[in-house]
Amino acid sequence: METSIPKLYEGLASWWHLLSAPEDYAEEAGFYSELLVAAGDPSPVTLLEIGSGGGNNASYLKKQFDLTLVDRSPGMLEQSRALNPECEHIVGDMRTLRLGCEFDRVFIQDAICYMTTGDDLRAAIETAFVHCRPGGAVLLAPDYVRENFSPSTDCGGEDSRDRALRFLEWTYDPDPTDTSYTVDYAYLLRNADGSMRVEHDRHIEGLFERATWLSIMTDVGFEARGVPFVHSEVDYNLEVFIGHRPKDS
Numbered sequence: 567m568e569t570s571i572p573k574l575y576e577g578l579a580s581w582w583h584l585l586s587a588p589e590d591y592a593e594e595a596g597f598y599s600e601l602l603v604a605a606g607d608p609s610p611v612t613l614l615e616i617g618s619g620g621g622n623n624a625s626y627l628k629k630q631f632d633l634t635l636v637d638r639s640p641g642m643l644e645q646s647r648a649l650n651p652e653c654e655h656i657v658g659d660m661r662t663l664r665l666g667c668e669f670d671r672v673f674i675q676d677a678i679c680y681m682t683t684g685d686d687l688r689a690a691i692e693t694a695f696v697h698c699r700p701g702g703a704v705l706l707a708p709d710y711v712r713e714n715f716s717p718s719t720d721c722g723g724e725d726s727r728d729r730a731l732r733f734l735e736w737t738y739d740p741d742p743t744d745t746s747y748t749v750d751y752a753y754l755l756r757n758a759d760g761s762m763r764v765e766h767d768r769h770i771e772g773l774f775e776r777a778t779w780l781s782i783m784t785d786v787g788f789e790a791r792g793v794p795f796v797h798s799e800v801d802y803n804l805e806v807f808i809g810h811r812p813k814d815s
């Protein structure tokens with residue numbers, strides 16, 4: 567199913583690093599890196615990150631892995647290329663991507679949240695499987711599963727030399743019976759000449775029970791398990807999923 571693409575990943579992509587700064591990713595990227603290394607055969611070298619966006623995680627993961635970065639948004643890849651010029655960048659959709667090669671590890675972080683139906687989630691997990699070599703592993707890190715979702719608000723933003731952004735983020739679930747929730751953003755965008763623009767951006771994101779994650783991953787061929795997400799700024803239960811691709815698969 568085609569879902570609408572948030573403005574942030576189209577016309578507003580050049581503002582990404584003022585909304586979400588690479589410096590804020592050091593701790594979580596360290597957590598992902600350790601899990602990825604431990605999840606499959608020893609000494610992994612190659613890592614495919616799908617939905618890598620502006621390359622914030624990648625800016626840390628590239629120290630550990632030989633990284634290939636895929637995203638649906640050319641504008642987001644352009645931001646990532648500026649931060650990670652040594653990595654290969656490829657435009658692709660996680661539901662249909664077929665690069666014709668396998669990697670030691672595959673990682674999809676928050677971008678997996680844009681899978682809002684069971685069919686889309688399955689397609690993305692199949693993509694992860696076909697790009698993971700036997701004996702390797704994937705790490706899927708959704709923002710929420712149904713069981714740990716709760717409504718929230720957040721705000722933030724950054725200044726650069728010539729521009730500045732501030733945002734309000736409002737997360738809620740208008741229909742608890744379906745497989746999505748809503749994140750509304752208000753962005754205040756200040757240009758170099760001091761002019762200010764306001765944008766509203768709606769992100770529709772997927773919400774599935776943990777049993778659904780585990781059953782799709784198992785159906786697709788992984789040995790799947792949930793792992794608690796550990797971060798000093800997160801004092802509630804979040805979970806990520808590891809899928810090990812058996813050697814004989």
Ligand SMILES: C[S@@+](CC[C@H](N)C(=O)[O-])C[C@H]1O[C@@H](n2cnc3c(N)ncnc32)[C@H](O)[C@@H]1O
Nearest residue numbers: 617619620621622623638639642659660677680
């Ligand atoms: C929050 S951003 C990812 C940021 C990234 N974690 C980082 O470290 O900078 C989410 C990304 O998911 C991408 N995305 C959404 N749907 C996608 C799809 N079907 N295939 C590939 N990428 C997708 C968007 O283009 C966007 O760049």
